[in-house]
Amino acid sequence: MTTTKKINVANTGLRDSLIVFRKEMVDAFRDRKTLMMILLTAVLIGPLMLIALSVIVGQQEEKSERREVWVAGLELAPELHNYLLRQGMKVNAAPTDYEAQLRDFRLGESVILIPDDYKEKQSRGESPELRVVFDSANRQSTVLVGRNVGLLSGYNREQGTLEMAMRGVAPAVLEPFRIQERNLASAQSRSSQMTAMVPWMVMMAVLFGGLTVALDTTAGERERASLEPLLTNPISPFSLVLGKWMAASAVAMAIATISVSSFFPAKMLIQSEALQAMFRFGPVEAVLFLIMLLPLAAAVSAVLMLAAIYGRTYKEAQSRSTIALLAFQMAPMIAIMDFSGEKPWHLLVPSLAQQTVMLRVLRGDDLHLQHLMVPTAVSVVVTVVCLVVLARRLKNLAIR
Numbered sequence: 001m002t003t004t005k006k007i008n009v010a011n012t013g014l015r016d017s018l019i020v021f022r023k024e025m026v027d028a029f030r031d032r033k034t035l036m037m038i039l040l041t042a043v044l045i046g047p048l049m050l051i052a053l054s055v056i057v058g059q060q061e062e063k064s065e066r067r068e069v070w071v072a073g074l075e076l077a078p079e080l081h082n083y084l085l086r087q088g089m090k091v092n093a094a095p096t097d098y099e100a101q102l103r104d105f106r107l108g109e110s111v112i113l114i115p116d117d118y119k120e121k122q123s124r125g126e127s128p129e130l131r132v133v134f135d136s137a138n139r140q141s142t143v144l145v146g147r148n149v150g151l152l153s154g155y156n157r158e159q160g161t162l163e164m165a166m167r168g169v170a171p172a173v174l175e176p177f178r179i180q181e182r183n184l185a186s187a188q189s190r191s192s193q194m195t196a197m198v199p200w201m202v203m204m205a206v207l208f209g210g211l212t213v214a215l216d217t218t219a220g221e222r223e224r225a226s227l228e229p230l231l232t233n234p235i236s237p238f239s240l241v242l243g244k245w246m247a248a249s250a251v252a253m254a255i256a257t258i259s260v261s262s263f264f265p266a267k268m269l270i271q272s273e274a275l276q277a278m279f280r281f282g283p284v285e286a287v288l289f290l291i292m293l294l295p296l297a298a299a300v301s302a303v304l305m306l307a308a309i310y311g312r313t314y315k316e317a318q319s320r321s322t323i324a325l326l327a328f329q330m331a332p333m334i335a336i337m338d339f340s341g342e343k344p345w346h347l348l349v350p351s352l353a354q355q356t357v358m359l360r361v362l363r364g365d366d367l368h369l370q371h372l373m374v375p376t377a378v379s380v381v382v383t384v385v386c387l388v389v390l391a392r393r394l395k396n397l398a399i400r
Contacts, residue, residue: 014239016235016236016239016240016243017239017240017242017243017246018243018246019243020235020239020240020242020243020244020246020247021243021244021246021247021250023243024213024217024243024244024246024247024248025247025250027216027217044262045201045202045204045205045259045262047262047265049197049198049201050198050263050267066090067088067089067090068089068090068091068092068109069084069089069090069091069092069112069148069151070092070093070094070098070107070109070110070111070112071084071091071092071093071094071111071112071113071114072093072094072098072111072112072113072114072133073113073114073115073116073118074091074093074114076114076115076116076118076119077114077118077119079155079159080114080130080155083151083154083155083158084151084155087151087154089151094111094112095107098111098133099133102133102134102135102138102141103135103137103138105138105140107138107141108138108140108141108143109140109141109144110132110133110134110141110142110144110145110148111132111133111134112130112131112132112133112148112151112152113130113131113132113133114128114130115128115129115130115131118130130152132145132148132149132152198263198362199289199332199354199355199358199359199362200332200333200355202256202259202260202289202293202358203293203296203328203332203351203354203355204329205255205256205259206252206255206256206259206293206296206297206300207300207325207328207329207351208325209251209252209254209255209256210248210249210251210252210255210297210300210301210304211304211321211325212251213247213248213251213252213301214248214301214304214305214308214321215304215308215314215317215318215321217244217247217248217305218244218305218308218309218317219308219309219311219312219313219314219316219317219318220314222309222311222312223312223313223314236391237391237392237394237395238387238388238391240391240394241305241387241390241391241394242387244305245298245301245302245305245383245387245390248301248304248305249297249298249301249302252297252298252300252301253293253294253297253298255297256290256293256294256296256297257290257294260286260289260290260293261286263281263286264281264286267281280364281362285361285362288357288358288361288367288372289358289361291372291376292353292354292357292358292372292375292376293354295375295376295379295380295383296350296351296354296375296379298379298380298383299350299378299379299380299382299383299386300328300350302382302383302386302387302390303324303328303382303386304321304324304325305386305390306386306389306390306393307320307321307323307324308320308321309390309393309394310393328350328351329351331349331350331351331352331355332351332352332354332355334346334352342356342360347370347371347374347375347378348374348378349378350375350378350379350382353374353375353378354375357371357372357375
């Protein structure tokens with residue numbers, strides 16, 4: 001008899017929650033302008049991010065294909081000029097005020113500087129110093145610094161080889177061994193360095209997507225004085241909270257799904273063939289992204305509702321929720337900016353855990369069970385704790 005009674009109570013509570021859920025969803029869809037703005041942002045975030053990356057990579061590829069080099073003091077080193085031409089480079093004289101132009105972002109090329117004492121030092125048998133001048137704050141000028149350094153290194157070896165050959169010394173003396181780079185990173189892993197912001201941007205859409213509904217179902221109703229009458233109905237506070245949370249998390253989950261799905265048509269807009277080949281995002285990656293994002297959407301909705309219920313007005317609730325959102329926003333930056341690699345504790349921090357796992361997906365790294373289970377479990381615990389505390393808070397409001 002007791003078991004049957006508990007089942008009936010549970011069924012009644014679930015039915016009440018579904019009624020509240022339906023009511024909150026109807027209210028959410030009434031505010032069509034806000035909802036459409038949120039959904040439109042979720043749809044556009046993937047294409048805009050990939051288009052921006054495509055433009056950046058395309059500019060770098062175009063600059064590399066032009067095979068141009070800028071030299072200051074070119075007339076002082078005709079041999080270097082000849083060498084650069086033999087390498088298929090188009091040699092341009094750098095402007096006289098190239099340093100000022102680099103600092104002011106008017107010149108987007110690094111400059112090879114030949115010093116005034118170049119010939120004088122060569123005639124004395126000394127080694128003159130050639131420089132590659134750039135401004136690290138001017139990102140465009142840093143793109144081909146490595147290539148220009150490589151050109152000078154090649155010219156240096158050629159001159160040394162000619163000098164040794166003229167003295168009857170075998171050129172191999174200058175190079176007793178060869179140096180060759182070997183990059184262990186896969187193409188997918190290298191591409192993730194450029195697309196590291198993609199998971200973060202998707203999470204931002206999820207965080208701000210559920211904010212409006214979370215605030216409206218708590219602080220909004222409290223400010224409109226419709227929450228207290230709602231508490232007088234024969235419905236338990238937890239069932240009421242559960243229904244409201246289901247509505248807020250449903251919107252956040254829908255935005256997460258739309259954001260992830262937007263990457264499929266966005267791939268067609270990528271202009272760079274290299275980036276398109278490296279950015280491997282298929283159904284498997286989309287499913288793994290959603291496994292991470294859907295529990296996070298549920299947890300974030302619960303946290304935002306809990307923060308908002310302590311605000312007496314909508315604006316006060318917004319300020320409280322902003323603090324919670326800021327914590328969710330900043331945590332993933334650890335995975336992006338920490339070059340020492342991921343740590344085991346990263347999986348225990350909401351949003352940081354999702355960023356860590358999604359970056360592994362983009363890199364094509366192996367995923368173990370804990371990578372999926374630990375962040376999901378943490379999100380579930382955060383959700384349950386917030387809903388319980390929120391139900392108690394509503395119960396206290398009902399007593400008052």
